[in-house]
Amino acid sequence: MNINTEEDMKPDGSASSSALHIEVNGIERESKLELFGFDSLVNILGLRSMTGEQNNAPSSPRDGEDVSIILERPKASDVKLGTLMGVFLPCLQNILGIIYYIRFTWIVGMAGVGESLFLVAFCCSCTFLTAVSLSAIATNGAMKGGGPYYLIGRALGPEVGVSIGLCFFLGTAVAAALYVLGAVETFLSAVPHAGIFTETITKVNGTTVSPIHQPSVHDLQIYGIVVTIILCFIVFGGVKMINRVAPAFLIPVLFSVLCIFIGIFASGLDKPAEGITGLRLKTFKDNWSSAYQMTNEAGIPDPNGSVYWSFNALVGLFFPAVTGIMAGSNRSAQLKDTQRSIPIGTLASQLATTGLYLISVLMFGAFATRQKLLTDRLLTATVAWPFPVIIYVGIILSTLGAALQSLTGAPRLLAAIANDDILPVLNYFKAADGSEPHLATLFTAFICLGCVVIGNLDLISPTVTMFYLLCYAGVNLSCFLLDLLDAPSWRPRWKFHHWSLSLVGASICIVIMFLISWSFTIVSLALACLIYKYVCIKGKAGDWGDGFKSAYFQLALRSLRSLGANQVHAKNWYPIPLIFCRPWGKLPENVPCHPKLADFANCMKKKGRGMSIFVSILDGDYLESAEDAKIACQQLSTYIEYKQCEGVAEVVVAPDMSAGFRGIIQTMGLGNLKPNIVVMRYPEIWRRENLIEIPSTFVGIINDCIVANKAVVIVKGLEEWPNEFQRQFGTIDLYWIVRDGGLMLLLSQLLLTKESFENCKIQVFCIAEEDSDVEGLKADVKKFLYDLRMQAEVIVITIKTWDNQVDGSQPDESIEAFTAAQRRVADYMSKMKETAEREGTPLMADGRNVIVNEQQVEKFLYTTLKLNSTMLRYSRMAAVVLVSLPPPPLNHPSYFYMEYLDLLVENIPRLLIVRGYRKDVVTLFT
Numbered sequence: 001m002n003i004n005t006e007e008d009m010k011p012d013g014s015a016s017s018s019a020l021h022i023e024v025n026g027i028e029r030e031s032k033l034e035l036f037g038f039d040s041l042v043n044i045l046g047l048r049s050m051t052g053e054q055n056n057a058p059s060s061p062r063d064g065e066d067v068s069i070i071l072e073r074p075k076a077s078d079v080k081l082g083t084l085m086g087v088f089l090p091c092l093q094n095i096l097g098i099i100y101y102i103r104f105t106w107i108v109g110m111a112g113v114g115e116s117l118f119l120v121a122f123c124c125s126c127t128f129l130t131a132v133s134l135s136a137i138a139t140n141g142a143m144k145g146g147g148p149y150y151l152i153g154r155a156l157g158p159e160v161g162v163s164i165g166l167c168f169f170l171g172t173a174v175a176a177a178l179y180v181l182g183a184v185e186t187f188l189s190a191v192p193h194a195g196i197f198t199e200t201i202t203k204v205n206g207t208t209v210s211p212i213h214q215p216s217v218h219d220l221q222i223y224g225i226v227v228t229i230i231l232c233f234i235v236f237g238g239v240k241m242i243n244r245v246a247p248a249f250l251i252p253v254l255f256s257v258l259c260i261f262i263g264i265f266a267s268g269l270d271k272p273a274e275g276i277t278g279l280r281l282k283t284f285k286d287n288w289s290s291a292y293q294m295t296n297e298a299g300i301p302d303p304n305g306s307v308y309w310s311f312n313a314l315v316g317l318f319f320p321a322v323t324g325i326m327a328g329s330n331r332s333a334q335l336k337d338t339q340r341s342i343p344i345g346t347l348a349s350q351l352a353t354t355g356l357y358l359i360s361v362l363m364f365g366a367f368a369t370r371q372k373l374l375t376d377r378l379l380t381a382t383v384a385w386p387f388p389v390i391i392y393v394g395i396i397l398s399t400l401g402a403a404l405q406s407l408t409g410a411p412r413l414l415a416a417i418a419n420d421d422i423l424p425v426l427n428y429f430k431a432a433d434g435s436e437p438h439l440a441t442l443f444t445a446f447i448c449l450g451c452v453v454i455g456n457l458d459l460i461s462p463t464v465t466m467f468y469l470l471c472y473a474g475v476n477l478s479c480f481l482l483d484l485l486d487a488p489s490w491r492p493r494w495k496f497h498h499w500s501l502s503l504v505g506a507s508i509c510i511v512i513m514f515l516i517s518w519s520f521t522i523v524s525l526a527l528a529c530l531i532y533k534y535v536c537i538k539g540k541a542g543d544w545g546d547g548f549k550s551a552y553f554q555l556a557l558r559s560l561r562s563l564g565a566n567q568v569h570a571k572n573w574y575p576i577p578l579i580f581c582r583p584w585g586k587l588p589e590n591v592p593c594h595p596k597l598a599d600f601a602n603c604m605k606k607k608g609r610g611m612s613i614f615v616s617i618l619d620g621d622y623l624e625s626a627e628d629a630k631i632a633c634q635q636l637s638t639y640i641e642y643k644q645c646e647g648v649a650e651v652v653v654a655p656d657m658s659a660g661f662r663g664i665i666q667t668m669g670l671g672n673l674k675p676n677i678v679v680m681r682y683p684e685i686w687r688r689e690n691l692i693e694i695p696s697t698f699v700g701i702i703n704d705c706i707v708a709n710k711a712v713v714i715v716k717g718l719e720e721w722p723n724e725f726q727r728q729f730g731t732i733d734l735y736w737i738v739r740d741g742g743l744m745l746l747l748s749q750l751l752l753t754k755e756s757f758e759n760c761k762i763q764v765f766c767i768a769e770e771d772s773d774v775e776g777l778k779a780d781v782k783k784f785l786y787d788l789r790m791q792a793e794v795i796v797i798t799i800k801t802w803d804n805q806v807d808g809s810q811p812d813e814s815i816e817a818f819t820a821a822q823r824r825v826a827d828y829m830s831k832m833k834e835t836a837e838r839e840g841t842p843l844m845a846d847g848r849n850v851i852v853n854e855q856q857v858e859k860f861l862y863t864t865l866k867l868n869s870t871m872l873r874y875s876r877m878a879a880v881v882l883v884s885l886p887p888p889p890l891n892h893p894s895y896f897y898m899e900y901l902d903l904l905v906e907n908i909p910r911l912l913i914v915r916g917y918r919k920d921v922v923t924l925f926t
Helices: 038-045 076-095 098-102 104-138 148-156 158-190 217-236 239-266 281-286 311-321 329-334 338-367 370-375 379-383 389-419 424-429 438-454 461-485 499-516 518-538 547-563 595-603 622-642 657-667 694-707 743-752 774-787 812-839 854-875 894-905
Strands: 002-004 018-024 027-033 067-071 577-580 612-619 647-654 677-681 711-716 731-736 761-769 793-799 880-884 911-915
Touching: 076 239, 076 329, 076 338, 076 389, 098 104, 098 158, 098 311, 098 379, 098 389, 104 148, 104 311, 104 329, 104 338, 104 370, 104 379, 104 461, 104 499, 148 158, 148 329, 148 389, 148 461, 148 547, 158 217, 158 389, 158 438, 158 461, 158 518, 217 239, 217 389, 217 438, 239 338, 239 379, 239 389, 281 338, 311 461, 311 499, 329 338, 329 389, 379 389, 389 424, 389 438, 424 438, 461 499, 461 518, 461 547, 499 518, 577 595, 577 657, 595 612, 595 677, 612 622, 612 657, 622 647, 647 657, 657 694, 677 694, 694 711, 694 894, 694 911, 731 743, 731 854, 743 761, 743 880, 743 911, 761 774, 761 854, 774 793, 793 854, 812 854, 812 894, 854 880, 854 894, 894 911
Parallel strands: 002 067, 577 612, 577 677, 612 647, 677 711, 731 761, 731 880, 761 793, 880 911
Antiparallel strands: 018 027, 018 067, 711 911
16 A cells, blocks of 8 residues: 655635545545544445444445555645745734834834833734744644734633633724724825815924824715725635735835834935934933833923823733734634644744844934934834835834734634634624635724724723733633643654743733733723623633643542542541432433432532532443443433533443442442442332332342442432422431431531421431430430531430330331231241252252341331331421431341332332431531
């Protein structure tokens, strides 16, 4: 088999799907693939699937057939072209803007050369570290459309990704309006006669300094709308047209920068203008230190001005000049090789502009006096060679180019968010792969036109910067989290990264946000939080394998290791109930669990904290029922989520319920996170529906729990169990017969924390022999409950456990149940004896030998009768009754044990039968 790789490359550097050519005995088969994997290869070759199923595809190649596979790859020259046109030029066009032309010389004059160098280094370090983080994430696998949103969403989760992505979209759309207004204002300032409405004159201290013409707001609106519509038509032409038009905007900008440097070098040769000294060391030294001072609104120094400039204020003024590094990644869906184009193109444009800014600081600080730097707003045009008009052209084209890139990237970002189908409200903006997002472009244009109509965006522009910084912080935090967790899937091709660099980059982003304006920072964060909350409420769940899931996994592993395998101290004990969903009876097909079991599981947790394991057992063979088990597990998980119960679902396939439970009780859980309480419904239907197999299964489960040292809670009257909206009044009665580690006491306290039982009081009934010290026992129990911080009324009841007499103290219904139980036990005993005599074997029950002491059976029945009579006498109106679960007697038939329990719970509507285990779950000590 020969494998060769090629790939068609579009002239504009955009993506085309990989083509797979397969040739079998000279017959060519072709398939277009986006992601090539083994399954795709199997299907194309017509091979038989792993499950043995036959497809309609051509049969697999026979021995001797020649198979040739050609997988196309991008050519190196095409990738370089895509890096240049798809990433480098858009980023460079977005970064290099109007601030460099009209404000940079003023910033050098105000901050001085020294602090200006620090300002440039500080702001550019933010974008450089962000570009490094972006490069690492972008080279960790195939990247779809959406740019930073795609990267953040896959690293921090869909909620964070959508909230930051929508903020970045709004910032990019509004930034396009800012760029358009900047271009229009520069044009009207350069050509005042092009204005339609009357111009105004700026005055300083009441006297006209010079006729500084300020374009009318209406002119800005009219020209801005026209320019925006023209740019939108270009964007509607697609990536090909944008790539053809973009150089026409960028080349004059680069030429204008070259003219500025030529003019600076030439300024010392001819007679310079006033304030321009040429490149002089003395001028450089004079401009080294800062000169922060008051200015008027136009930026001209004025002791009585209204604006005081500081380093923090200059950070807010200059930082928009370094943004734009996401322009290339915004077009990730159209890039041929994102893993090469994005790192190289983004870092190259960032480093190029950083170098330009640093050199410009040194040049501007050495060729003009501070007064000239502060008063000449267009000093770059003054010094440009050969004509100042070149700078006006550079300003207009740079801002228009940045606006074009913003109008190109924002719709694709919105379409990528919509395509992920997280927010249904964004479904209108979906775009098929390879097609242009026309509706998203229209929506972006509408936002841009709305901002242009406002005319003055001084109040909105700081928020745009905040959205950019929020996006940069998200990218850095994404790389920080992925780098720190270092999951096996984290294998970026870009090796020059470290989690500490990403953390520093994110910290710088937050610092810059607060340096610019703490109020706008709060507003931006609040908007992002509102979008996050909206996505959590209205959005669809999406599992993208984000970094938070990996962090939770590693945290869980470390926590599990730290817990160890030792016994948990009583102060740290939490109930982890193992809940059997379908142990007895049948439920409707679409109901995977009894509705009240989840309600009861929530009652076993304090303030909802804790984990429940919902288990269902499917009878059958695992190989045949594995898929059914997966479907049932998914249904059970959905049910648990619907009931708002913290827990997990497990469905086990076993030959029968006993075998399934025995496997579950031995293997379920890890370390100290194994279930410690088995919760199941009492099998009330076994006699009514004559289900004779239930007693042996039920007793077997209890015996397995005793052997495995698991507590048992059996719920009788589950249909009567209240939900969270049904308030209960009365008492919670505890019949404390045997020592259970305090589990029954703890359960009663947990019930009181629920709204359903918060109005109830606890009564503890202690069962003692008739000749016991009643007062001493009562005092001891009260002291014990006081030390446990539990409030309860203590009642001691004495009974004669060996008195096999029925007196008038028992209720009639108890006596009737007792008589019926005696008769059924005697009948069952007679049948066992007849069978044994007929077959010549010992007494057999449940498939094993049994030894029955009839006197002991009578004792169990009479004792159970007295307990039932006592509960009916004292707790007939109780909200819920808790009673100790007697262990199954050795060598007794399971049928007898079910008769004992039936007699115990007779006529008690809501009952919890509790058996603890060999651990204390409450403690007296702090």
